[in-house]
Amino acid sequence: MMKKILAMMLFYMASSHAALIVDTGTPTDTNGADLYQYQYFAAQFNLDQSETISSIQGYFSNQWGSGTGTMDIAITADVAGKPSTNLFFSSISLDAGQALDWYGLSSLDWLLQAGTYWVTFIPTSVDFYGLVPGSAPLPLEHYLLTDFSGNWGQWSNFAAGIRIESGVTSVPESTMLMLFISGLLGLSAVRSRASRSA
Incomplete structure (x- = not known):
């Protein structure tokens, strides 16, 4: 019986190690902004x-790209309501002609403390030219786009599709689970001793 309980607890711990931190939903139409080397976007989120961030995805395309385009996806600090220094970043490649869909990074291990951050999606090659729709059904509160000079600015009614997933539950919940398992093991040992002495 105890083995079954422990197996269930271990299953719970494994299954609780993934949670969506941000999920704006899939944008409902194709109205939005061009996405290329001189115009990119960011969204602010709070923890x-x-x-521990395990995956980041954005809803965009490389449908007009002239070749395989590259993009940096980063988590940055927030300074005065704008993206600042990269805390973490990695790059993706997207073939020319790729239609609107969810693209991004997975298998990440990016630990963030409680606070306010930006996620940025920045094409880094001239071959990247796509679209980022601005009609996510559950938008974040703050989005920014750049102008041709790379200056961040707001664009009204722009809400890009973004998903951010955590790969590890918070430390307090994990600690509570470990304490609970320890308690079950202790109870099992007490019951075992009691049955041997009877």
């Missing part, structure tokens, strides 16, 4: 507790 109430420390989280």
